[in-house]
Amino acid sequence: MHIIHPINDFLFELFPKAKEAGNNIDVLKQEIETFYTVGPFKPAITIVHGIIDITIEGDLIAQHNSRYNKVLALCDVRQYTEAKEQISQLIKEAPHISEYHRVLGQILSEQGEQDDAINSLIDALRWDPKNGWALIITGNIMARYQHDLETAMKYYECALQHKPDDYVSMTLIAINLIQNGNPDAARQYLDRAFAVNPAYPNIYYAFALLAEAEHHSREAFEMSIVALFKNPKKDLLYQQSLKSAMKAASEIIDEEVGGDLVNAYASTLEEECGKKIVIETDTGLKSAAKIECAENHDRSYHLVKYNPDYPAVHHLIMHELAHLHFAAQARQTGKNKLFVSNDENKKRFLGSHEKDARMLSKKGYDDALIENYYALFQVLNAQIFNTPIDLYIEDYLFQNYPALMPYQFLSLLGLIQEGIYATTDEQILTIAPPEILSKSKIFNLVKALHFQKRYGVNLIEEHKPTTAEKEQAVTFYREYEECRTRHTPGDEYELLQRWAKQLYLQNFFALIEEPDYREQSDLIERLCAEVQVDLPGKGDAAHPADQKRQLCTEAHQGKDINMAVTRFMVEALHYFKNLTDSEITAIAIQIGLMCGEGINPDAEGYTIPLIAARTFTGYQVLAYYYVSWAKAFPEYLQQLQLPFDKEYEFALEMLGMGGG
Incomplete structure (x- = not known):
């Protein structure tokens, strides 16, 4: 043509x-x-x-173009042997096409045949001396494999003469100069490339390499993160940028004193909370770290425990301190809540998966393995509580402690990889209920999305999620982002409850208002001291007091009088009739401590140690609770918030009609 x-x-x-x-x-x-x-x-x-x-050459284009594109596709998936056969055939049919020789040269270089690669590249340049890629690749081989930087530079400069604004070539030249120990010359090429196209991701990876060569670890880390953000494809550049970020972060941690960040934050919180903070290692800790608040453990100080085997451990300590920070802020506004889970919640969990446990037994798994399966209850509850709050905490640390970023990066990366293993390992998949694993994976995906938003590392597909799991995680994360813009202390608990309901997990825990717990907990402790009662299980009073109160109230709604409760109150009044005041007081306090662990009105099998040789239903316990306090501590009865005033009045009337 x-x-x-x-x-x-x-x-x-x-x-x-x-x-x-x-x-x-x-x-x-x-x-x-x-x-x-x-x-x-x-x-x-x-x-x-x-x-x-x-x-x-219209005919040649028509005949060869699709075949040439197929060769390129084969190279993209590293099927070099087949690609080499096909490009060699194209060269036989059209030896004057420079790009055919260039592609063959690049294939040979990838296969380690550097001398043959140069021969093919020279052929490409004989047909087209301006073939920029042929010039660059020849220069790369000279620099990397023949260690002849002087000759390599001749090819590089020739490429730039033909195309002075070729930022790709300039970046490749810079990388080779860095790798050959000439960072000063490399910076000149990178600055030129950046001026032409600052959006090119390879430039930032090259800047990271340059900073690393000059022992500027923080700059290397920052440039690697930018390269990750600029390159959404998980290609070779992405992998190299991720390795560079991890290496730089590790070097920063080795060079700096992370404890200074921790000590400064802890000092600030000690002033804010009015209590000392103790930080100690615990190699037996199954999780990365945890905080034990003074108020919940009857201590005069807050205790942070951490497992030193986890990477970037100072981030873990800062994270736990931030938990304390958020709780203190929520407490100041009266919105702090306590996340509690007891045996009744565990029974519900196990009951909902009893079929799975039976299937494991039939398959020959021993009791210990099945018990590990039941441990999923604690793991899932930890995810329910931590996931929404952790997002707020990590954003707080990210925005307020930039020096912590390398620690945060390595630490979160390790935790997310741990979560990937926990929901994709073949042995775990064999013994864990798919429904629970799926919900656990959704929580893990939410954190992975957050990590990607902050550091550009995409670990979504490593979780092997279904489309539904991925969509649910994206929905949750969008909800978080919407809430974050208008966050006030304590709002994280609303998000927690919302997500739990959407995944049908709300029956495995309870969130209770901290003031309610403190009021009743303090009351029982004070009354114990006043009447000098020292009961077995008194230490359990640290458990939140009214986690089943809402359940009890809901069970009573719509009824003028609950006759079952009335009947049990009559029974209790008869029983207490033959006891001394001190015996009734002891029973009242003991039941108060029991109810601190939670009472399900519809459950059975409860025991009250001071009322020996019998078991109680949930409603019976609540009836005895009300009656014992009505007799022992009538002035505090209303603080129990038990909705059984009418039942008690009717029970008294029934006893009066019956002559007592």
Whole structure:
């Protein structure tokens, strides 16, 4: 195919860059060549007597283009042997196509045949001395494998002469200079490349390598993170950028004193909370770290425990301190809540998965393995509580402690990888209920999405999620982002409850208002001291007091009088009739401590140690609770918030009618 243009003002209008260059013929030829190039097929251009003649090999393009694209696709998936066979055949049919030789040279280099690769690349340059990629790849081989930087630079400079604004070539040149110990020259090329295209992700990876070579670890970390953000594809550059970020973060942790960050934050919180903070190691800790608040453990100080075997451990300590910080802020506004879970919650969990446990037994798994399966209850509850609050905490640390970022990066990366293993390992998949694993995976995915938003590392597909799991996680994360913009202390608990309900997990725990717990807990402790009662299980009073109160209230709604409770109250009044005041007081306190662990009105099998040789239903316990306090501590009865005033009045009337 021939295309003929007269060289006139109209032609320069068609190719404005040539016009802008002052009707430059060389620029015109370059623009025409670029426009009429199809894949590796460049047009032949001749100028005779004011006419420009463009020859396009239409038949060759039609025959070869799809085959050439297939070769490139094979190279993308590293199937070099088959790609080499096909490109070699194309070279036999059209030896004058420079790009065919260039592709063969690159394949040979990937296969480790560097001498043969140079021969093919030289052939490419013989057919087209301006083949930029052939020049760059030849320079790379000279620098990396033959350690001949002087010759490599000749090829690099030749490539830039033909295309002075080629930021890709400049970046490759810089990387090779860095790897060959010449960072000063590398910086000049990187600065030029950055000026041409600051969005090119490879530039930031190269800047990271340069900073690493100059022993600037923080700059290397920051540039690696930018490279990750700039490159969403999980290709070789992504993997190299991730390795660079991990290496730089590790070097920062080795070079710096992370304890200074921890001590400064702890001191601030000690002033805010009015209590000392103790931090200690615990190699037996199953989780990364945890905090034991003074108020919940009858201590005068807060205790942070951490497992030193986890990476970037100072981030873990800061995270637990932030838990204390958030709780203190919520407490100041009266919105702090306590997350509690007791045997009744565990029974519900186990009951909902009893079929799975039976199947494990039939398959021959021993009791110890089944018990490990039941441990999922604690793991899942920990995720329910921690996931929404952790998002707020990590954002708080990210925004307020930039020096902590390398620690946070390595620590979160390790925790997310741990979560991936916990929901994808074949042995775990064999023994764990799919429903629970799926919900656990959703929580893990939410944290992975947050990590990706902050550090550009995409670990979503490593979780092997279903479409539904991924969509649910994305929905949760969007809800978090919406809430974050208007967050006030304590709002995280609302998000916690909302997510738990959406996953049908609300029956495995209870969230109770801290003031309610403190009021009743303090009351029982004070009354114990006043009447000098020292009962077995008194230490359990640290458990929140009224976690089943709402359940009890809901069970009573819509009824004028609950006759079952009335009947049990009559029974209790008869029983207490034969006891001394001190005996009734002891029973009242003991039941108060029991109810601190939670009472399910519909459950059975409860025992009250001071009322020996019998078991009680949940409603019976609540009836005895009300009656014992009505007799022992009537002035505090209303603080129990038990909705059985009418039942008690009716029970007294029934006893009066019956003559007591």
